Amino acid sequence: MRTYFAVLVIGSLLVGVFAVQPEPGPMRASKQQPDPSKKTLLVIHGGAGVLTEQEMKAEGLVRSDFEQALARALAAGHEAVKDKGRTSVNAVEAAIRVMEDSGLFNAGRGAAFNSDGRVELDAAIMEGNMTGQGEGKRDPRKRAGAVTGVAHIKNPISAARAVMEMDGSRHVMLAGDGAETFALGEAVSRRYRIERVSNLYFWSDRRLRHIREEFKKEGAAGGKKSASAATPDHGGSAERRFGTVGAVAVDTDGHLAAGTSTGGLTNKLPGRIGDSPVIGAGTYADDRACGVSCTGTGEVFMRHAVAHDVVARMLYAKNSVADAARATIDALPDEEGGVGGLIALDREGRHTFALSKKSAGMYRGFVTADGQILVAIYAAERPRPINLAPKRQDAKSKGR
Amino acid sequence: MRTYFAVLVIGSLLVGVFAVQPEPGPMRASKQQPDPSKKTLLVIHGGAGVLTEQEMKAEGLVRSDFEQALARALAAGHEAVKDKGRTSVNAVEAAIRVMEDSGLFNAGRGAAFNSDGRVELDAAIMEGNMTGQGEGKRDPRKRAGAVTGVAHIKNPISAARAVMEMDGSRHVMLAGDGAETFALGEAVSRRYRIERVSNLYFWSDRRLRHIREEFKKEGAAGGKKSASAATPDHGGSAERRFGTVGAVAVDTDGHLAAGTSTGGLTNKLPGRIGDSPVIGAGTYADDRACGVSCTGTGEVFMRHAVAHDVVARMLYAKNSVADAARATIDALPDEEGGVGGLIALDREGRHTFALSKKSAGMYRGFVTADGQILVAIYAAERPRPINLAPKRQDAKSKGR
Numbered sequence: 001m002r003t004y005f006a007v008l009v010i011g012s013l014l015v016g017v018f019a020v021q022p023e024p025g026p027m028r029a030s031k032q033q034p035d036p037s038k039k040t041l042l043v044i045h046g047g048a049g050v051l052t053e054q055e056m057k058a059e060g061l062v063r064s065d066f067e068q069a070l071a072r073a074l075a076a077g078h079e080a081v082k083d084k085g086r087t088s089v090n091a092v093e094a095a096i097r098v099m100e101d102s103g104l105f106n107a108g109r110g111a112a113f114n115s116d117g118r119v120e121l122d123a124a125i126m127e128g129n130m131t132g133q134g135e136g137k138r139d140p141r142k143r144a145g146a147v148t149g150v151a152h153i154k155n156p157i158s159a160a161r162a163v164m165e166m167d168g169s170r171h172v173m174l175a176g177d178g179a180e181t182f183a184l185g186e187a188v189s190r191r192y193r194i195e196r197v198s199n200l201y202f203w204s205d206r207r208l209r210h211i212r213e214e215f216k217k218e219g220a221a222g223g224k225k226s227a228s229a230a231t232p233d234h235g236g237s238a239e240r241r242f243g244t245v246g247a248v249a250v251d252t253d254g255h256l257a258a259g260t261s262t263g264g265l266t267n268k269l270p271g272r273i274g275d276s277p278v279i280g281a282g283t284y285a286d287d288r289a290c291g292v293s294c295t296g297t298g299e300v301f302m303r304h305a306v307a308h309d310v311v312a313r314m315l316y317a318k319n320s321v322a323d324a325a326r327a328t329i330d331a332l333p334d335e336e337g338g339v340g341g342l343i344a345l346d347r348e349g350r351h352t353f354a355l356s357k358k359s360a361g362m363y364r365g366f367v368t369a370d371g372q373i374l375v376a377i378y379a380a381e382r383p384r385p386i387n388l389a390p391k392r393q394d395a396k397s398k399g400r
Numbered sequence: 401m402r403t404y405f406a407v408l409v410i411g412s413l414l415v416g417v418f419a420v421q422p423e424p425g426p427m428r429a430s431k432q433q434p435d436p437s438k439k440t441l442l443v444i445h446g447g448a449g450v451l452t453e454q455e456m457k458a459e460g461l462v463r464s465d466f467e468q469a470l471a472r473a474l475a476a477g478h479e480a481v482k483d484k485g486r487t488s489v490n491a492v493e494a495a496i497r498v499m500e501d502s503g504l505f506n507a508g509r510g511a512a513f514n515s516d517g518r519v520e521l522d523a524a525i526m527e528g529n530m531t532g533q534g535e536g537k538r539d540p541r542k543r544a545g546a547v548t549g550v551a552h553i554k555n556p557i558s559a560a561r562a563v564m565e566m567d568g569s570r571h572v573m574l575a576g577d578g579a580e581t582f583a584l585g586e587a588v589s590r591r592y593r594i595e596r597v598s599n600l601y602f603w604s605d606r607r608l609r610h611i612r613e614e615f616k617k618e619g620a621a622g623g624k625k626s627a628s629a630a631t632p633d634h635g636g637s638a639e640r641r642f643g644t645v646g647a648v649a650v651d652t653d654g655h656l657a658a659g660t661s662t663g664g665l666t667n668k669l670p671g672r673i674g675d676s677p678v679i680g681a682g683t684y685a686d687d688r689a690c691g692v693s694c695t696g697t698g699e700v701f702m703r704h705a706v707a708h709d710v711v712a713r714m715l716y717a718k719n720s721v722a723d724a725a726r727a728t729i730d731a732l733p734d735e736e737g738g739v740g741g742l743i744a745l746d747r748e749g750r751h752t753f754a755l756s757k758k759s760a761g762m763y764r765g766f767v768t769a770d771g772q773i774l775v776a777i778y779a780a781e782r783p784r785p786i787n788l789a790p791k792r793q794d795a796k797s798k799g800r
Contacts, residue, residue, distance in 0.1 A: 126703075141733050142703045148673070149575050171672045172699045175549055175575045178671015271578020272571045273548070280680040280705035299572045303526075303542045305680035305708040312712030333541050 037370040039349025042077040042249040046105045046363030048295045048340035049238030071386040073098040074367040088257035091249035096157040099245040106243025110204040111263025113211035119202040122148045122277035123156035128256030128285035146277040147179040154195040159183035162192040246293025248345040258291035274298025280308035289314035290321045296340015321346040325354035437770040439749025442477040442649040446505045446763030448695045448740035449638030471786040473498040474767040488657035491649035496557040499645040506643025510604040511663020513611035519602040522548045522677035523556035528656030528685035546677035547579040554595040557661045559583035562592040646693025648745040658691035674698025680708035689714035690721045696740015721746040725754035
């Protein structure tokens with residue numbers, strides 16, 4: 001609730017209070033009727049583990065590069081969901097595609113390398129809708145789709161969506177070559193704008209430097225050590241080790257969707273699957289509770305089924321979305337250099353950011369129903385309003 | 401609780417009540433002190449979706465083939481956990497290895513084929529221990545390991561265990577070639593008795609017949625239809641479509657472990673990952689609640705994070721293991737020809753079987769602390785005592 005009121009306050013300062021009809025949905029524990037134009041429609045993250053401003057400088061980047069990338073993702077997602085009839089799943093996909101393409105985050109272009117010098121990408125998407133999409137609409141069902149270990153798909157989030165939607169949702173999760181064969185089939189790739197790219201497309205100067213430094217540190221044992229022994233890597237900043245992008249949205253029908261996309265852990269073993277594509281670990285949505293997307297040390301998030309845990313606390317312990325998210329993150333083991341955070345959004349448009357104690361920050365932001373975009377990076381910061389730069393300024397020539 | 405008393409009653413009829421010390425652990429809602437020799441140490445399943453006795457006959461099998469296979473798995477698991485100092489994870493691995501080797505279940509030898517004529521296997525294992533294995537023992541952690549899409553590993557459950565235990569649990573889940581490279585490395589394969597086999601090792605006459613019939617039914621479109629379109633297959637019996645093996649055990653230290661192994665859905669797309677290897681979906685363990693292993697339509701179990709949902713209901717809604725399992729299964733959508741069931745066990749040795757309404761049965765059984773083995777197959781049956789056949793009678797020459 002605190003976050004929600006912060007949104008209200010900041011929003012009110014910025015644009016004044018619009019005269020609107022009272023909110024029809026149930027607003028538990030809220031005495032005043034919130035302004036529906038200030039509801040959060042979409043909340044996103046670009047990963048826990050952030051660069052300090054000094055580290056940005058060393059990479060040829062500045063703070064506003066990240067702020068603008070987040071704002072562009074929020075604007076794209078807002079455009080996809082703001083009107084009646086648009087769906088939250090459109091917003092999640094649109095926002096994540098922008099982040100996958102930006103080159104700034106550990107997802108899509110600019111993702112981390114594995115221990116064998118390849119970029120292998122994971123993504124998942126899920127709908128909270130319990131009423132089903134079928135003709136009868138009798139079967140309650142929460143559709144979900146995920147891909148893991150894809151190396152030639154420009155926008156893995158769209159491949160995840162294809163897995164979710166095509167063929168009556170027969171499968172939820174596809175890996176590796178099987179996932180690529182499915183997603184790059186003619187009908188699927190056209191419908192979901194899925195493009196085949198060389199693995200080189202994902203390579204950035206930054207990540208290439210990171211992985212080559214890691215490899216040298218481990219000793220040039222012909223890749224043997226990293227391929228078979230998987231030495232834990234506690235060196236380097238969190239930003240070097242992990243990162244993710246994610247989004248949660250609610251549409252005018254009150255349906256939630258959540259999605260996550262990542263290149264995974266830097267120097268991970270080939271074939272390693274993290275939490276992002278695992279329904280219940282890094283990604284989950286349930287209209288009765290909330291949508292969740294996580295970022296951090298994937299192995300911890302998997303073992304604690306973090307995304308589903310937030311939903312379960314709302315359903316069974318009757319927590320609010322903010323309390324559930326906080327409790328779930330606080331219950332995680334305080335692993336060295338690890339853990340991370342999550343974003344969550346309930347169907348009343350209340351969002352929350354939860355970060356583990358030792359995390360320095362999380363690239364994050366949200367957009368309200370009336371299009372106000374707010375963004376933050378470091379842990380202690382409150383989100384602040386961002387105006388989209390008139391000229392599209394991306395990282396194409398920066399930090400790559 | 402009902403199941404637990406059933407165990408007590410049946411057990412008492414069989415062997416009489418041993419004079420023992422009162423149970424030290426908390427026995428919620430139980431007025432009488434249960435007999436610790438009657439605690440369940442290990443509960444297993446060989447999949448929901450069972451053959452009718454007529455179908456068994458047509459496959460050259462009889463009921464006692466399945467009963468004996470389950471009993472052998474229970475005996476092996478009991479041997480691995482009955483004494484002080486042995487661990488529940490040993491019991492789970494031992495029981496599942498027997499079922500993987502038996503040729504009777506959809507796991508290891510005799511597993512189902514995918515839509516491209518390959519056997520691709522998934523497995524997961526997890527410990528409920530919250531106190532950690534490390535030196536400091538300060539970090540609470542629930543270790544877990546999983547492999548997916550392996551095609552040359554005789555016992556996938558042991559590969560999952562290696563992922564869990566080796567190298568400080570850096571990774572939880574490995575897929576495909578990456579998983580095989582890791583598991584078949586010299587140090588890992590020796591320590592975990594992991595054997596490389598040809599994909600042909602897994603092929604059985606039965607499953608080969610099934611997949612060739614499926615392929616003919618779909619029209620001999622050069623494999624195109626099944627490779628790219630993933631037509632839902634609602635034909636055939638549940639036994640033809642899915643199956644799994646799983647085990648949950650508790651050791652004398654009160655630590656739980658759960659594991660699951662499967663060949664997945666018959667005619668699945670290459671690269672499809674089901675619920676079995678997904679921590680939180682098909683497999684989960686938490687000492688504060690219970691261990692769970694699922695079987696059924698994997699996609700439904702993933703979307704509902706079934707294994708973690710049982711644990712969450714115990715933790716947050718304060719349900720008993722039997723009530724939590726029942727509530728979770730009852731909340732699943734009643735999909736055509738689908739769904740399935742689960743086994744669960746809490747640290748007091750109370751186990752439960754929960755099956756969805758339309759499921760005809762589940763190969764299942766449990767063993768008590770004093771070594772009593774009880775087994776059941778069809779939905780309405782109560783588990784009955786089985787004596788291990790003196791001469792090892794396996795399915796090597798039967799139904800293959």
